[in-house]
Amino acid sequence: MKHVQEFRDPKPAKALIARIGAVLDRIGATAEKPVHIMEICGGHTHAIFRYGLDKLVPPGLEFIHGPGCPVCVLPMSRVDECIEIAERPEVIFTTFGDAMRVPGTGKSLMQAKADGADIRMVYSPLDALEIARRNPEREVVFFGLGFETTTPSTALSIQAAAREGLANFSVFCNHITVPHPIRALLDDPHMVLDGFVGPGHVSMVIGVHPYDFIAEDYGKPLVVAGFEPLDLLQSVLMVLEQIAEGRAEIENQYARVVPEHGNPVSLAAIADVYEARPSFEWRGLGEIDASGLRIREAYRAWDAEEKFGIGYAAGARSVAEPEGCMCGAVMTGRMKPVACPQFGTGCTPEMPLGALMVSSEGACAAYYQYGGARAAEPAE
Amino acid sequence: MCLGIPGQIIEVTDEARMMALASVSGVRREVNVACVATGALEDLVGQWALIHVGFAMSLIDEDEAAKTLEALRGLGEAQETLEAMAAGDAALAGPARDAMEESA
Ligand code: SF4
Numbered sequence: 001m002k003h004v005q006e007f008r009d010p011k012p013a014k015a016l017i018a019r020i021g022a023v024l025d026r027i028g029a030t031a032e033k034p035v036h037i038m039e040i041c042g043g044h045t046h047a048i049f050r051y052g053l054d055k056l057v058p059p060g061l062e063f064i065h066g067p068g069c070p071v072c073v074l075p076m077s078r079v080d081e082c083i084e085i086a087e088r089p090e091v092i093f094t095t096f097g098d099a100m101r102v103p104g105t106g107k108s109l110m111q112a113k114a115d116g117a118d119i120r121m122v123y124s125p126l127d128a129l130e131i132a133r134r135n136p137e138r139e140v141v142f143f144g145l146g147f148e149t150t151t152p153s154t155a156l157s158i159q160a161a162a163r164e165g166l167a168n169f170s171v172f173c174n175h176i177t178v179p180h181p182i183r184a185l186l187d188d189p190h191m192v193l194d195g196f197v198g199p200g201h202v203s204m205v206i207g208v209h210p211y212d213f214i215a216e217d218y219g220k221p222l223v224v225a226g227f228e229p230l231d232l233l234q235s236v237l238m239v240l241e242q243i244a245e246g247r248a249e250i251e252n253q254y255a256r257v258v259p260e261h262g263n264p265v266s267l268a269a270i271a272d273v274y275e276a277r278p279s280f281e282w283r284g285l286g287e288i289d290a291s292g293l294r295i296r297e298a299y300r301a302w303d304a305e306e307k308f309g310i311g312y313a314a315g316a317r318s319v320a321e322p323e324g325c326m327c328g329a330v331m332t333g334r335m336k337p338v339a340c341p342q343f344g345t346g347c348t349p350e351m352p353l354g355a356l357m358v359s360s361e362g363a364c365a366a367y368y369q370y371g372g373a374r375a376a377e378p379a380e
Numbered sequence: 381m382c383l384g385i386p387g388q389i390i391e392v393t394d395e396a397r398m399m400a401l402a403s404v405s406g407v408r409r410e411v412n413v414a415c416v417a418t419g420a421l422e423d424l425v426g427q428w429a430l431i432h433v434g435f436a437m438s439l440i441d442e443d444e445a446a447k448t449l450e451a452l453r454g455l456g457e458a459q460e461t462l463e464a465m466a467a468g469d470a471a472l473a474g475p476a477r478d479a480m481e482e483s484a
Contacts (some may be wrong), residue, residue, distance in 0.1 A: 043383050043455075043457075046455060047451075047455060050454065050455055050456075051454070094471065096433070096464070097464055097467060120471035121464070121467040121468070121471055122467070122468045122471050123409075123433065123434060123461075123464040123465045123468030124433045124434025124435070124468060125433065125434070126410075126412060126434045126435075127434070127468040127469075127471055127472060130472055131471065131472060134472070146433075149384070149432055149437070150432070150433055152415060152435065152437075153412075153432065153433045153434065153435045156412060156414055156415075156435065160397070201383060201384055201430075201432070201437075204430070204437055204438050227383060227451065227455075228447065228448070228451040229451075256441075256444055257430065257438055257440060257444070259438075263415050263437065263438065265414055265415045265416075265417075266415050269414075360456070
Protein backbone atom coordinates (compact mmCIF):
# COMPACT_ATOMS: atom_id res chain seq x y z
CA MET A 1 0.00 0.00 0.00
CA LYS A 2 1.39 3.40 -0.96
CA HIS A 3 1.89 6.15 1.51
CA VAL A 4 -0.87 8.72 1.31
CA GLN A 5 0.39 12.08 0.17
CA GLU A 6 1.25 14.46 2.96
CA PHE A 7 -1.20 17.35 2.84
CA ARG A 8 0.77 20.26 1.45
CA ASP A 9 -1.49 23.03 2.54
CA PRO A 10 -2.60 22.16 6.05
CA LYS A 11 -3.71 25.60 7.20
CA PRO A 12 -6.42 26.43 4.65
CA ALA A 13 -7.39 22.74 4.64
CA LYS A 14 -7.85 22.75 8.41
CA ALA A 15 -10.00 25.86 8.23
CA LEU A 16 -12.17 24.30 5.51
CA ILE A 17 -12.52 21.05 7.43
CA ALA A 18 -13.57 22.95 10.55
CA ARG A 19 -16.23 24.76 8.54
CA ILE A 20 -17.37 21.45 7.01
CA GLY A 21 -17.71 20.08 10.54
CA ALA A 22 -19.74 23.08 11.66
CA VAL A 23 -22.18 22.80 8.75
CA LEU A 24 -22.53 19.04 9.31
CA ASP A 25 -23.46 19.78 12.93
CA ARG A 26 -25.99 22.32 11.75
CA ILE A 27 -27.54 19.72 9.45
CA GLY A 28 -27.47 17.20 12.29
CA ALA A 29 -25.36 14.71 10.36
CA THR A 30 -23.58 11.98 12.34
CA ALA A 31 -21.63 8.79 11.62
CA GLU A 32 -24.93 6.89 11.95
CA LYS A 33 -26.84 9.34 9.80
CA PRO A 34 -24.28 10.81 7.42
CA VAL A 35 -24.77 13.16 4.50
CA HIS A 36 -24.01 11.30 1.25
CA ILE A 37 -22.14 13.27 -1.39
CA MET A 38 -21.24 11.64 -4.68
CA GLU A 39 -18.12 12.72 -6.49
CA ILE A 40 -18.93 11.82 -10.06
CA CYS A 41 -15.45 12.07 -11.55
CA GLY A 42 -12.91 9.26 -11.19
CA GLY A 43 -10.16 11.89 -11.00
CA HIS A 44 -11.85 13.22 -7.88
CA THR A 45 -12.11 9.72 -6.42
CA HIS A 46 -8.40 9.27 -6.99
CA ALA A 47 -7.60 12.64 -5.37
CA ILE A 48 -9.84 11.93 -2.35
CA PHE A 49 -7.90 8.77 -1.58
CA ARG A 50 -4.48 10.06 -2.57
CA TYR A 51 -4.76 12.94 -0.14
CA GLY A 52 -6.73 11.01 2.44
CA LEU A 53 -9.63 13.48 2.30
CA ASP A 54 -12.08 10.76 3.30
CA LYS A 55 -10.15 10.44 6.57
CA LEU A 56 -9.82 14.18 7.12
CA VAL A 57 -13.50 15.04 6.91
CA PRO A 58 -15.79 14.46 9.92
CA PRO A 59 -17.66 11.13 10.13
CA GLY A 60 -20.97 12.82 9.34
CA LEU A 61 -19.90 13.00 5.71
CA GLU A 62 -19.78 9.98 3.44
CA PHE A 63 -18.27 10.08 -0.04
CA ILE A 64 -20.05 7.93 -2.61
CA HIS A 65 -17.83 7.19 -5.58
CA GLY A 66 -19.65 7.79 -8.83
CA PRO A 67 -19.42 6.21 -12.27
CA GLY A 68 -17.11 8.89 -13.71
CA CYS A 69 -14.27 6.77 -15.02
CA PRO A 70 -14.79 5.93 -18.69
CA VAL A 71 -12.48 2.93 -18.51
CA CYS A 72 -14.38 1.52 -15.52
CA VAL A 73 -17.80 1.70 -17.14
CA LEU A 74 -16.74 0.14 -20.43
CA PRO A 75 -18.72 -3.08 -20.84
CA MET A 76 -16.96 -6.33 -21.71
CA SER A 77 -18.82 -6.59 -24.99
CA ARG A 78 -17.15 -3.38 -26.19
CA VAL A 79 -13.71 -4.67 -25.22
CA ASP A 80 -14.48 -7.85 -27.16
CA GLU A 81 -15.44 -5.76 -30.18
CA CYS A 82 -12.20 -3.76 -29.92
CA ILE A 83 -10.26 -7.01 -30.03
CA GLU A 84 -12.28 -8.31 -32.95
CA ILE A 85 -11.38 -5.17 -34.91
CA ALA A 86 -7.76 -5.13 -33.72
CA GLU A 87 -7.16 -8.73 -34.76
CA ARG A 88 -7.96 -8.06 -38.42
CA PRO A 89 -4.66 -8.29 -40.28
CA GLU A 90 -5.15 -4.99 -42.12
CA VAL A 91 -5.86 -3.00 -38.95
CA ILE A 92 -3.61 -0.87 -36.80
CA PHE A 93 -5.63 -0.37 -33.62
CA THR A 94 -4.79 2.73 -31.62
CA THR A 95 -5.90 3.40 -28.06
CA PHE A 96 -5.21 5.38 -24.91
CA GLY A 97 -3.01 3.29 -22.61
CA ASP A 98 -5.71 3.32 -19.89
CA ALA A 99 -7.85 0.87 -21.83
CA MET A 100 -5.14 -1.74 -22.41
CA ARG A 101 -5.78 -3.85 -19.31
CA VAL A 102 -9.58 -3.80 -19.20
CA PRO A 103 -10.69 -7.42 -19.28
CA GLY A 104 -12.96 -8.60 -22.09
CA THR A 105 -14.70 -11.98 -22.03
CA GLY A 106 -11.68 -13.70 -23.48
CA LYS A 107 -8.80 -11.29 -23.19
CA SER A 108 -7.73 -7.68 -22.82
CA LEU A 109 -6.18 -5.48 -25.50
CA MET A 110 -2.84 -6.07 -23.81
CA GLN A 111 -3.22 -9.83 -24.27
CA ALA A 112 -4.40 -9.39 -27.85
CA LYS A 113 -1.27 -7.35 -28.54
CA ALA A 114 0.89 -10.06 -27.00
CA ASP A 115 -0.90 -12.51 -29.31
CA GLY A 116 0.26 -10.49 -32.31
CA ALA A 117 -2.40 -7.86 -33.02
CA ASP A 118 -0.98 -4.50 -34.10
CA ILE A 119 -2.26 -2.43 -31.18
CA ARG A 120 -0.52 0.84 -30.45
CA MET A 121 -0.88 3.12 -27.45
CA VAL A 122 -1.25 6.74 -28.43
CA TYR A 123 -1.41 9.92 -26.39
CA SER A 124 -3.85 11.68 -28.70
CA PRO A 125 -6.21 10.89 -31.57
CA LEU A 126 -3.87 13.16 -33.55
CA ASP A 127 -1.22 10.44 -33.21
CA ALA A 128 -3.70 8.00 -34.72
CA LEU A 129 -4.36 10.41 -37.61
CA GLU A 130 -0.63 10.67 -38.24
CA ILE A 131 -0.26 6.88 -38.21
CA ALA A 132 -3.04 6.74 -40.83
CA ARG A 133 -1.25 9.30 -43.00
CA ARG A 134 1.99 7.31 -42.80
CA ASN A 135 0.38 3.92 -43.43
CA PRO A 136 -2.04 4.42 -46.34
CA GLU A 137 -2.16 0.67 -47.05
CA ARG A 138 -3.44 -0.12 -43.53
CA GLU A 139 -6.75 0.61 -41.77
CA VAL A 140 -6.08 2.75 -38.71
CA VAL A 141 -8.79 2.59 -36.05
CA PHE A 142 -8.85 4.87 -33.03
CA PHE A 143 -10.62 3.69 -29.90
CA GLY A 144 -12.62 6.81 -29.00
CA LEU A 145 -13.27 6.63 -25.29
CA GLY A 146 -14.13 9.14 -22.61
CA PHE A 147 -16.57 11.71 -21.34
CA GLU A 148 -17.20 15.21 -22.69
CA THR A 149 -13.61 16.27 -21.95
CA THR A 150 -12.26 13.83 -24.52
CA THR A 151 -15.15 13.89 -26.98
CA PRO A 152 -14.17 17.15 -28.78
CA SER A 153 -10.68 15.82 -29.50
CA THR A 154 -12.09 12.85 -31.44
CA ALA A 155 -14.68 15.07 -33.10
CA LEU A 156 -12.00 17.48 -34.32
CA SER A 157 -9.86 14.54 -35.49
CA ILE A 158 -12.77 13.08 -37.49
CA GLN A 159 -13.38 16.51 -39.03
CA ALA A 160 -9.69 16.70 -39.96
CA ALA A 161 -9.78 13.22 -41.52
CA ALA A 162 -12.85 14.24 -43.52
CA ARG A 163 -11.19 17.47 -44.71
CA GLU A 164 -8.10 15.57 -45.82
CA GLY A 165 -10.09 12.69 -47.30
CA LEU A 166 -8.17 10.27 -45.12
CA ALA A 167 -10.16 7.15 -45.98
CA ASN A 168 -8.10 4.65 -43.97
CA PHE A 169 -8.89 6.28 -40.61
CA SER A 170 -11.91 5.49 -38.48
CA VAL A 171 -13.09 5.77 -34.89
CA PHE A 172 -14.64 3.05 -32.75
CA CYS A 173 -16.80 5.41 -30.79
CA ASN A 174 -17.47 4.79 -27.11
CA HIS A 175 -17.89 8.34 -25.99
CA ILE A 176 -20.33 8.73 -23.15
CA THR A 177 -21.96 11.64 -21.41
CA VAL A 178 -22.04 12.58 -17.73
CA PRO A 179 -25.60 13.95 -17.23
CA HIS A 180 -27.52 10.83 -18.32
CA PRO A 181 -26.09 8.32 -15.86
CA ILE A 182 -26.67 10.85 -13.08
CA ARG A 183 -30.33 10.94 -14.02
CA ALA A 184 -30.34 7.13 -14.02
CA LEU A 185 -28.76 7.08 -10.56
CA LEU A 186 -31.24 9.63 -9.24
CA ASP A 187 -34.11 7.54 -10.60
CA ASP A 188 -32.78 4.46 -8.77
CA PRO A 189 -34.96 4.08 -5.64
CA HIS A 190 -32.09 2.41 -3.74
CA MET A 191 -29.76 5.37 -4.13
CA VAL A 192 -29.25 7.64 -1.14
CA LEU A 193 -27.68 10.85 -2.40
CA ASP A 194 -27.82 14.30 -0.88
CA GLY A 195 -25.66 16.20 -3.34
CA PHE A 196 -22.96 16.06 -5.97
CA VAL A 197 -19.46 17.28 -6.67
CA GLY A 198 -19.36 17.70 -10.46
CA PRO A 199 -16.39 17.03 -12.75
CA GLY A 200 -14.56 20.27 -13.54
CA HIS A 201 -12.92 19.27 -16.79
CA VAL A 202 -16.17 17.98 -18.26
CA SER A 203 -17.75 21.35 -17.49
CA MET A 204 -14.79 23.11 -19.10
CA VAL A 205 -16.36 21.73 -22.30
CA ILE A 206 -20.11 21.66 -21.58
CA GLY A 207 -20.43 24.44 -18.99
CA VAL A 208 -22.64 24.13 -15.92
CA HIS A 209 -26.17 24.19 -17.37
CA PRO A 210 -26.45 20.55 -18.50
CA TYR A 211 -26.74 19.82 -14.76
CA ASP A 212 -29.67 22.17 -14.16
CA PHE A 213 -32.12 19.24 -14.11
CA ILE A 214 -30.45 17.86 -10.95
CA ALA A 215 -31.52 20.93 -9.00
CA GLU A 216 -34.78 21.57 -10.84
CA ASP A 217 -36.18 18.02 -11.18
CA TYR A 218 -34.57 16.28 -8.19
CA GLY A 219 -33.93 19.12 -5.75
CA LYS A 220 -30.28 18.19 -5.20
CA PRO A 221 -27.30 20.56 -5.18
CA LEU A 222 -24.27 20.14 -7.42
CA VAL A 223 -21.00 22.07 -7.29
CA VAL A 224 -18.62 21.87 -10.25
CA ALA A 225 -15.15 21.35 -8.74
CA GLY A 226 -11.48 21.51 -9.61
CA PHE A 227 -9.43 18.50 -8.58
CA GLU A 228 -6.86 19.94 -6.21
CA PRO A 229 -7.53 18.84 -2.62
CA LEU A 230 -8.53 22.36 -1.56
CA ASP A 231 -10.92 22.62 -4.54
CA LEU A 232 -12.59 19.43 -3.44
CA LEU A 233 -12.93 20.47 0.20
CA GLN A 234 -14.29 23.85 -0.78
CA SER A 235 -16.80 22.25 -3.15
CA VAL A 236 -17.95 19.83 -0.47
CA LEU A 237 -18.46 22.80 1.86
CA MET A 238 -20.49 24.59 -0.81
CA VAL A 239 -22.72 21.51 -1.27
CA LEU A 240 -23.22 21.19 2.50
CA GLU A 241 -24.06 24.88 2.87
CA GLN A 242 -26.75 24.49 0.23
CA ILE A 243 -28.19 21.50 2.09
CA ALA A 244 -28.10 23.38 5.40
CA GLU A 245 -29.89 26.34 3.85
CA GLY A 246 -32.42 24.18 2.04
CA ARG A 247 -31.17 25.31 -1.35
CA ALA A 248 -30.56 23.17 -4.45
CA GLU A 249 -28.54 24.97 -7.08
CA ILE A 250 -25.81 24.31 -9.59
CA GLU A 251 -22.74 26.25 -8.48
CA ASN A 252 -19.31 26.62 -10.01
CA GLN A 253 -16.33 26.38 -7.66
CA TYR A 254 -13.91 26.05 -10.62
CA ALA A 255 -14.83 29.28 -12.41
CA ARG A 256 -11.16 30.03 -13.05
CA VAL A 257 -11.22 27.25 -15.68
CA VAL A 258 -14.91 26.50 -16.28
CA PRO A 259 -16.90 29.01 -18.36
CA GLU A 260 -20.60 29.03 -17.55
CA HIS A 261 -21.56 28.04 -21.09
CA GLY A 262 -18.59 25.79 -21.86
CA ASN A 263 -16.26 25.95 -24.82
CA PRO A 264 -18.06 26.98 -28.03
CA VAL A 265 -15.53 25.43 -30.45
CA SER A 266 -15.64 22.08 -28.65
CA LEU A 267 -19.43 22.11 -28.45
CA ALA A 268 -19.76 22.92 -32.15
CA ALA A 269 -17.42 20.06 -33.11
CA ILE A 270 -19.32 17.61 -30.90
CA ALA A 271 -22.67 18.69 -32.35
CA ASP A 272 -21.37 18.43 -35.91
CA VAL A 273 -19.88 14.94 -35.61
CA TYR A 274 -21.96 13.12 -33.00
CA GLU A 275 -25.54 12.37 -32.09
CA ALA A 276 -26.97 10.55 -29.09
CA ARG A 277 -27.43 6.80 -29.40
CA PRO A 278 -30.91 5.64 -28.36
CA SER A 279 -29.18 3.82 -25.52
CA PHE A 280 -25.71 2.63 -24.52
CA GLU A 281 -24.56 -0.15 -22.20
CA TRP A 282 -22.52 0.74 -19.10
CA ARG A 283 -20.60 -1.84 -17.14
CA GLY A 284 -22.43 -2.41 -13.91
CA LEU A 285 -25.23 0.02 -14.72
CA GLY A 286 -26.80 -1.59 -17.78
CA GLU A 287 -28.37 0.24 -20.71
CA ILE A 288 -28.90 3.97 -20.14
CA ASP A 289 -31.00 6.01 -22.59
CA ALA A 290 -29.16 8.61 -24.66
CA SER A 291 -26.00 8.17 -22.58
CA GLY A 292 -23.64 7.35 -25.44
CA LEU A 293 -22.70 9.10 -28.66
CA ARG A 294 -22.45 7.75 -32.17
CA ILE A 295 -20.99 9.26 -35.30
CA ARG A 296 -23.51 11.02 -37.53
CA GLU A 297 -24.48 9.78 -40.99
CA ALA A 298 -22.43 12.54 -42.65
CA TYR A 299 -19.23 11.08 -41.15
CA ARG A 300 -20.20 7.46 -41.66
CA ALA A 301 -17.03 6.71 -43.63
CA TRP A 302 -15.02 7.35 -40.44
CA ASP A 303 -17.19 5.19 -38.19
CA ALA A 304 -15.42 1.90 -37.44
CA GLU A 305 -18.69 0.30 -36.33
CA GLU A 306 -20.14 0.87 -39.81
CA LYS A 307 -16.89 0.08 -41.61
CA PHE A 308 -16.47 -3.29 -39.93
CA GLY A 309 -20.17 -4.05 -39.34
CA ILE A 310 -19.64 -4.48 -35.62
CA GLY A 311 -21.19 -3.47 -32.32
CA TYR A 312 -24.43 -1.51 -32.38
CA ALA A 313 -24.21 -1.47 -36.19
CA ALA A 314 -24.57 -5.27 -36.05
CA GLY A 315 -27.41 -5.17 -33.51
CA ALA A 316 -26.83 -4.54 -29.80
CA ARG A 317 -26.00 -7.48 -27.59
CA SER A 318 -25.07 -7.84 -23.98
CA VAL A 319 -22.45 -10.03 -22.34
CA ALA A 320 -22.78 -11.07 -18.73
CA GLU A 321 -20.25 -9.65 -16.29
CA PRO A 322 -17.84 -12.06 -14.60
CA GLU A 323 -19.27 -14.09 -11.76
CA GLY A 324 -18.93 -12.57 -8.31
CA CYS A 325 -18.14 -9.10 -9.66
CA MET A 326 -19.89 -6.42 -7.65
CA CYS A 327 -18.85 -3.44 -9.74
CA GLY A 328 -22.45 -2.38 -10.34
CA ALA A 329 -23.28 -2.27 -6.64
CA VAL A 330 -20.07 -0.39 -5.86
CA MET A 331 -20.66 2.12 -8.63
CA THR A 332 -24.15 2.95 -7.41
CA GLY A 333 -22.89 3.39 -3.86
CA ARG A 334 -24.78 0.36 -2.56
CA MET A 335 -21.60 -1.49 -1.60
CA LYS A 336 -18.12 -0.49 -0.49
CA PRO A 337 -15.27 -1.99 -2.51
CA VAL A 338 -14.00 -3.96 0.50
CA ALA A 339 -17.36 -5.65 0.84
CA CYS A 340 -16.97 -7.28 -2.59
CA PRO A 341 -16.00 -10.94 -2.05
CA GLN A 342 -13.42 -10.64 -4.83
CA PHE A 343 -11.69 -7.56 -3.39
CA GLY A 344 -7.98 -8.15 -2.90
CA THR A 345 -8.28 -11.88 -3.57
CA GLY A 346 -9.88 -12.69 -6.92
CA CYS A 347 -9.49 -9.09 -8.00
CA THR A 348 -6.32 -6.98 -7.65
CA PRO A 349 -4.78 -4.24 -9.80
CA GLU A 350 -2.37 -6.83 -11.23
CA MET A 351 -5.15 -9.33 -12.04
CA PRO A 352 -8.34 -7.26 -12.22
CA LEU A 353 -11.64 -9.04 -12.45
CA GLY A 354 -13.78 -5.93 -12.61
CA ALA A 355 -13.04 -2.64 -14.28
CA LEU A 356 -13.13 -0.61 -11.06
CA MET A 357 -9.83 -2.26 -10.24
CA VAL A 358 -8.23 -1.60 -13.65
CA SER A 359 -7.95 2.15 -13.78
CA SER A 360 -6.28 4.09 -10.99
CA GLU A 361 -9.41 6.25 -11.05
CA GLY A 362 -11.66 3.33 -10.17
CA ALA A 363 -13.00 3.19 -6.63
CA CYS A 364 -11.71 -0.36 -5.98
CA ALA A 365 -8.19 0.45 -7.18
CA ALA A 366 -8.17 3.57 -5.01
CA TYR A 367 -9.24 1.59 -1.95
CA TYR A 368 -6.67 -1.09 -2.73
CA GLN A 369 -3.84 1.40 -3.23
CA TYR A 370 -4.43 3.84 -0.44
CA GLY A 371 -7.00 2.21 1.78
CA GLY A 372 -9.95 4.32 2.83
CA ALA A 373 -10.99 5.40 6.31
CA ARG A 374 -14.01 3.17 5.95
CA ALA A 375 -11.88 0.48 4.34
CA ALA A 376 -9.71 0.26 7.44
CA GLU A 377 -12.74 -0.49 9.59
CA PRO A 378 -13.91 -4.08 9.92
CA ALA A 379 -15.95 -5.04 6.86
CA GLU A 380 -19.58 -4.03 7.08
CA MET B 381 -6.71 10.34 -19.27
CA CYS B 382 -9.38 12.73 -18.02
CA LEU B 383 -7.49 15.46 -16.23
CA GLY B 384 -5.31 17.24 -18.78
CA ILE B 385 -1.99 18.93 -18.10
CA PRO B 386 -0.86 22.57 -18.31
CA GLY B 387 1.50 23.53 -21.11
CA GLN B 388 2.90 26.78 -22.46
CA ILE B 389 2.39 27.51 -26.14
CA ILE B 390 5.74 28.46 -27.62
CA GLU B 391 5.35 28.52 -31.39
CA VAL B 392 2.70 28.21 -34.09
CA THR B 393 3.71 25.31 -36.35
CA ASP B 394 0.84 24.86 -38.81
CA GLU B 395 -1.64 27.69 -39.19
CA ALA B 396 -4.01 25.74 -41.47
CA ARG B 397 -4.25 22.71 -39.18
CA MET B 398 -4.28 24.93 -36.08
CA MET B 399 -1.24 23.28 -34.62
CA ALA B 400 1.26 24.77 -32.21
CA LEU B 401 4.26 23.60 -30.26
CA ALA B 402 3.68 23.46 -26.51
CA SER B 403 6.10 22.89 -23.70
CA VAL B 404 4.62 20.45 -21.21
CA SER B 405 6.71 19.97 -18.11
CA GLY B 406 9.85 20.54 -20.19
CA VAL B 407 8.75 18.20 -23.00
CA ARG B 408 7.88 19.70 -26.38
CA ARG B 409 4.80 18.41 -28.09
CA GLU B 410 2.65 19.56 -31.00
CA VAL B 411 -0.90 20.30 -29.91
CA ASN B 412 -4.09 21.45 -31.60
CA VAL B 413 -5.25 24.90 -30.51
CA ALA B 414 -8.63 25.13 -32.29
CA CYS B 415 -10.58 25.22 -29.01
CA VAL B 416 -8.71 28.21 -27.58
CA ALA B 417 -8.13 30.24 -30.76
CA THR B 418 -10.29 33.34 -30.80
CA GLY B 419 -8.08 35.64 -32.87
CA ALA B 420 -4.73 35.26 -34.62
CA LEU B 421 -2.89 32.09 -33.58
CA GLU B 422 0.24 34.16 -32.99
CA ASP B 423 -1.51 35.76 -30.01
CA LEU B 424 -1.44 32.41 -28.23
CA VAL B 425 2.34 32.26 -28.10
CA GLY B 426 3.49 32.57 -24.50
CA GLN B 427 0.08 31.68 -23.06
CA TRP B 428 -0.66 28.71 -20.82
CA ALA B 429 -3.37 26.19 -21.63
CA LEU B 430 -4.82 23.07 -20.12
CA ILE B 431 -3.86 20.38 -22.63
CA HIS B 432 -5.97 17.28 -22.85
CA VAL B 433 -5.03 14.36 -25.14
CA GLY B 434 -3.18 16.67 -27.52
CA PHE B 435 -5.71 19.52 -27.60
CA ALA B 436 -5.44 22.86 -25.80
CA MET B 437 -8.88 22.97 -24.14
CA SER B 438 -8.82 26.11 -22.03
CA LEU B 439 -6.48 29.04 -21.44
CA ILE B 440 -5.32 29.38 -17.86
CA ASP B 441 -3.03 31.84 -16.13
CA GLU B 442 0.52 31.02 -15.12
CA ASP B 443 -0.38 30.73 -11.46
CA GLU B 444 -3.16 28.26 -12.12
CA ALA B 445 -0.79 26.31 -14.38
CA ALA B 446 1.81 26.00 -11.63
CA LYS B 447 -0.75 24.94 -9.02
CA THR B 448 -2.36 22.44 -11.36
CA LEU B 449 0.99 20.94 -12.30
CA GLU B 450 1.84 20.49 -8.65
CA ALA B 451 -1.47 18.74 -7.98
CA LEU B 452 -0.96 16.49 -11.02
CA ARG B 453 2.50 15.54 -9.80
CA GLY B 454 0.96 14.63 -6.46
CA LEU B 455 -1.55 12.38 -8.18
CA GLY B 456 1.10 10.76 -10.36
CA GLU B 457 -0.90 12.08 -13.32
CA ALA B 458 1.89 14.30 -14.71
CA GLN B 459 4.27 11.38 -15.04
CA GLU B 460 1.55 9.25 -16.57
CA THR B 461 0.82 11.92 -19.18
CA LEU B 462 4.49 12.32 -20.09
CA GLU B 463 4.76 8.55 -20.47
CA ALA B 464 1.64 8.53 -22.66
CA MET B 465 3.22 11.23 -24.85
CA ALA B 466 6.38 9.16 -25.21
CA ALA B 467 4.26 6.09 -26.01
CA GLY B 468 2.47 8.13 -28.68
CA ASP B 469 5.79 9.07 -30.28
CA ALA B 470 6.86 5.42 -30.20
CA ALA B 471 3.56 4.33 -31.78
CA LEU B 472 4.27 6.61 -34.74
CA ALA B 473 7.57 4.84 -35.27
CA GLY B 474 5.88 1.47 -35.61
CA PRO B 475 4.86 -1.59 -33.63
CA ALA B 476 8.41 -2.77 -32.94
CA ARG B 477 9.29 0.32 -30.96
CA ASP B 478 6.03 0.54 -29.11
CA ALA B 479 7.14 -1.08 -25.89
CA MET B 480 5.81 1.32 -23.30
CA GLU B 481 2.72 -0.52 -22.21
CA GLU B 482 4.34 -2.28 -19.27
CA SER B 483 5.02 1.01 -17.56
CA ALA B 484 1.58 2.50 -18.19
S1 SF4 C 1 -13.25 -5.74 -6.21
FE1 SF4 C 1 -13.14 -6.15 -8.41
S2 SF4 C 1 -14.96 -7.38 -8.88
FE2 SF4 C 1 -15.29 -6.46 -6.85
S3 SF4 C 1 -16.43 -4.58 -7.30
FE3 SF4 C 1 -14.24 -4.02 -7.27
S4 SF4 C 1 -13.55 -4.21 -9.40
FE4 SF4 C 1 -15.55 -5.24 -9.26
